[in-house]
Amino acid sequence: MGKMIKVALDAMGGDNAPGEIVKGAVDAVNERKDIKVFLVGKAEKVHEELKKYQFNEQQIEVINAEEEISCDESPVEAIRKKKDSSMVVAMKMVKDKTADAFVSAGSSGAILVGGQFVVGRIRGIKRAPLGAIMPTTKGVMLLIDAGANMDARPEQLLQFAQMGSIYMEHVVGISSPRVALVNVGLEEAKGNQLIKETAPLLKECEGLNYTGSIEAREIPDGGADVVLCDAFVGNVILKLSEGLSKVLVKEIKSGIMSTLRSKIGGALALPALKKTLKRFDASEYGGAPLLGLNGLVVKVHGSATSKEMKNAVIQCVTFTEQQINEKIKEEILKGKERQNEKKKD
Amino acid sequence: MGKMIKVALDAMGGDNAPGEIVKGAVDAVNERKDIKVFLVGKAEKVHEELKKYQFNEQQIEVINAEEEISCDESPVEAIRKKKDSSMVVAMKMVKDKTADAFVSAGSSGAILVGGQFVVGRIRGIKRAPLGAIMPTTKGVMLLIDAGANMDARPEQLLQFAQMGSIYMEHVVGISSPRVALVNVGLEEAKGNQLIKETAPLLKECEGLNYTGSIEAREIPDGGADVVLCDAFVGNVILKLSEGLSKVLVKEIKSGIMSTLRSKIGGALALPALKKTLKRFDASEYGGAPLLGLNGLVVKVHGSATSKEMKNAVIQCVTFTEQQINEKIKEEILKGKERQNEKKKD
Structure with missing residues (x-):
């Protein structure tokens, strides 16, 4: 054993x-x-x-x-x-x-x-972010930081991206996970100060499959494997997804109950609907790791x-x-070595 | 005429x-x-x-x-x-x-x-925010700032709240609209620096029906009439709502198409479902005003x-x-008068 x-x-x-x-x-x-x-x-x-x-x-x-x-x-x-x-x-x-x-x-x-x-x-x-596994149309993604560190700094977000990437690769099993930064548009000039300072760090970081910005619209459709943001935005994404799914399901159910015809239809469609909605039930995906x-x-x-x-x-x-923690330590060590080499140049 | x-x-x-x-x-x-x-x-x-x-x-x-x-x-x-x-x-x-x-x-x-x-x-x-009318289970709400001003300051958010409140009262017709600040929890100690500095200004502001923090989870259920946040968070709320609604509707449709039984059921339930989903279609609610x-x-x-x-x-x-603009001007003037009186005290 x-x-x-x-x-x-x-x-x-x-x-x-x-x-x-x-x-x-x-x-x-x-x-x-x-x-x-x-x-x-x-x-x-x-x-x-x-x-x-x-x-x-x-x-x-x-x-x-x-x-x-x-x-x-x-x-x-x-x-x-x-x-x-x-x-x-x-x-x-x-x-x-x-x-x-x-x-x-x-x-x-x-x-x-x-x-x-x-x-x-x-x-x-520097800080321990909360990672939350969330369902998408293509499978699952990791939202990081989902709520631990308010007012994070760019270099902290970089570490979140690295840890999230390791988690998705080795715990969830997605090779070379796509890391994207939540932003208000795809162009480089877009975003707030935090985004503008974080994006270059992500781009420079070796070993990270950074794919650029992601608009919130693309998140549920599986636009990235690691969805990177500060904890305030992460909490909004997590909670709004919960709230909106709940409301839509409730409204759909009450829509189905509104006429006799739709009630009969709803009863027939229910098993298939339940299966669909189960895929989008966050409780299927275990807990949120603090990395x-x-x-x-x-x-x-x-x-x-x-x-x-x-x-x-x-x-x-x-x-x-x-x-995972040994891999995180290695990544941090590599980052330090790269920094030292840069200083030498 | x-x-x-x-x-x-x-x-x-x-x-x-x-x-x-x-x-x-x-x-x-x-x-x-x-x-x-x-x-x-x-x-x-x-x-x-x-x-x-x-x-x-x-x-x-x-x-x-x-x-x-x-x-x-x-x-x-x-x-x-x-x-x-x-x-x-x-x-x-x-x-x-x-x-x-x-x-x-x-x-x-x-x-x-x-x-x-x-x-x-x-x-x-100081800044012109974008207000977006969004559907909730209880009617509609105004999301402000929905995407105009990155890195807003607390005193700017206060003005957004005042203008949003005037808009909801006089254009949409909700008397004494409830204004809530998007936050990661309900306790006063929660939130990032911007929230901690903005909340006291809102609380002090006369003529504003400020109801405190709102978690993103409560937004679709009509937890507030004016949902206040900075433009980055506002854009995330607006775009994620769009993306998630689209994905859920798509998944529900494909769930219905997955078996013969559910297909028949879906056909019967469709008119009622369409009516429900139409309520949650943002395009029903006109454009987004820049206030x-x-x-x-x-x-x-x-x-x-x-x-x-x-x-x-x-x-x-x-x-x-x-x-509306005359009412905004009056509000700004009143605010200045109050400030001057405070200085005198």
């Missing part, structure tokens, strides 16, 4: 904790023999849930943590003060290499803060079900097996 | 010029007796199109302009050098009050540049048909009748 991938799971995070989280862990270890899950949270509650299921007991271990971090408290305060929270305890396990990865559906803010300050960044990485940290941190949205938790846990296996 | 509203139309702008533009003008004057349209462009070509239709000849006048501005040339250069272009000639008519409004489906860049430099800004207005100028400038998208041109022309009537 090969190496076990160890995942620390925040058993208390999210709207459906601990029930769906525990079920997700059980489903993950029942599907894959190479995963060990640490369920971190109030041990009594977690054991109560675990009792409901059959699984290999060597693959799940409960780690007690008495405190919980809610979405209403200040992330910085919470991470600093609640040393015995499920989140801080689990992230420390990643920091000291007891676990390879941490997965949580809890407070986004606390995950981002804890990732930077408890797990810590890879040496040379550039000393270990993997994955954020899953607050209303995650067991299925999403399971997918997020399984995603950690590929990440770890593909040694 | 009351006052005639005079609209200068760029007969040469857009993918379907001059055919659809001329037809739009004819349809507008046939629908409303209080509109006079100046069709500005190559007179020979315009007359050739006009021959096809019946209309009151006193309501349409052809103004010759020999040059054309294409989407491929630099907007600044084009506006400066092509003095005899349909765009520059028509905008000068607005500047010298021969026309109340200018409508074009031509180069967006040239419309924005020409608006600022040929028509000119209202005294006290804060000495006259009205309306941008219509490049592939506009006669129907969209007609709607954009008719929209100019309400704008002019409601004396």
Whole structure:
């Protein structure tokens, strides 16, 4: 038997904790023999849930943590003060290499803060961006930064592009992923100051398949594999996609329910429609990785079900097996060497 | 008979010029007796199109302009050098009050540049934002700035909010429109530097129904009447909405075509579906006004048909009748008075 991938799971995070989280862990270890899950949270509650299921007991271990971090408290305060929270305890396990990865559906803010300050960044990485896998007509793409770093600098965006490219190539399996910068037009003169300063850095960067600007209109149609933007714009893209899909589906359903004729038609078309809409359901694609940290941190949205938790846990296996962080370190090192050579010239 | 509203139309702008533009003008004057349209462009070509239709000849006048501005040339250069272009000639008519409004489906860049430099800004207005009317589940909303001013400053965003609010109240007819600032979360501490500096200005501004932050997720569901953001974010919202709607409709159609059963169902449900999707078709809502100028400038998208041109022309009537620019001037004046009073205190 090969190496076990160890995942620390925040058993208390999210709207459906601990029930769906525990079920997700059980489903993950029942599907894959190479995963060990640490369920971190109030041990009594977690054991109560675990009792409901059959699984290999060597693959799940409960780690007690008495405190919980809610979405209403200040992330910085919470991470600093609640040393015995499920989140801080689990992230420390990643920091000291007891676990390879941490997965949580809890407070986004606390995950981002804890990732930077408890797990810590890879040496040379300036900021840790959030990558979100999103569906397109052609498959999937990585939106990066999907919400971690407000007011990012051009050189930080360059690193996001490099890390995103490595992720898409080695975790998702797209060779030489097309990296595009979100912009308001395709011409070089277009864009705000950040775009104008970032584009030349991307163009110069060796080993990056930078294809230029992408207009937001082309994103859902699969215009790029890595869609690069600052966290404010990324959050708008992610949230607007969610909101608009939900609204359109709702409107289409109410359109179908509006006449008897369309009701009958809708009933006949429903199975095919559901299949289509499922393709565009972001929950099919696992969690959002926080890249550039000393270990993997994955954020899953607050209303995650067991299925999403399971997918997020399984995603950690590929990440770890593909040694993504080692590849990121190499890329950073290469970049530094190139800079040094330039200085010599 | 009351006052005639005079609209200068760029007969040469857009993918379907001059055919659809001329037809739009004819349809507008046939629908409303209080509109006079100046069709500005190559007179020979315009007359050739006009021959096809019946209309009151006193309501349409052809103004010759020999040059054309294409989407491929630099907007600044084009506006400066092509003095005899349909765009520059028509905008000068607005500047010298021969026309109340200018409508074009031509180069967006040239419309924005020409608006600022040929028509000119209202005294006290720092930048002229583009407002775009977009459909929501509850009706319509105004997205402002939808793409005119990159790297806007907080005090400029405040003016955009004031102008957008006046527009929604008096042109669209929503009393005390809710103004919300696009942000990555609802808490006050969230957002980038621009948001953090803009929010207090909005909160302090008297006469503005500022309701706080809005997440992009809530925009399509009608979470605000005036959705305020800088032009980069606005362009992303506008273009992503277009792209995503198109992709979802395409996917739904191909889902329906995937089995015989769903094909039959789709055929039955189609009329109801079409009605629903029409509600979400941005082309139903006229053009995008450039606010804060000495006259009205309306941008219509490049592939506009006669129907969209007609709607954009008719929209100019309400704008002019409601004396929107006079209301903007009053608001600016009030703001200055308040500032002076504060200085005295």
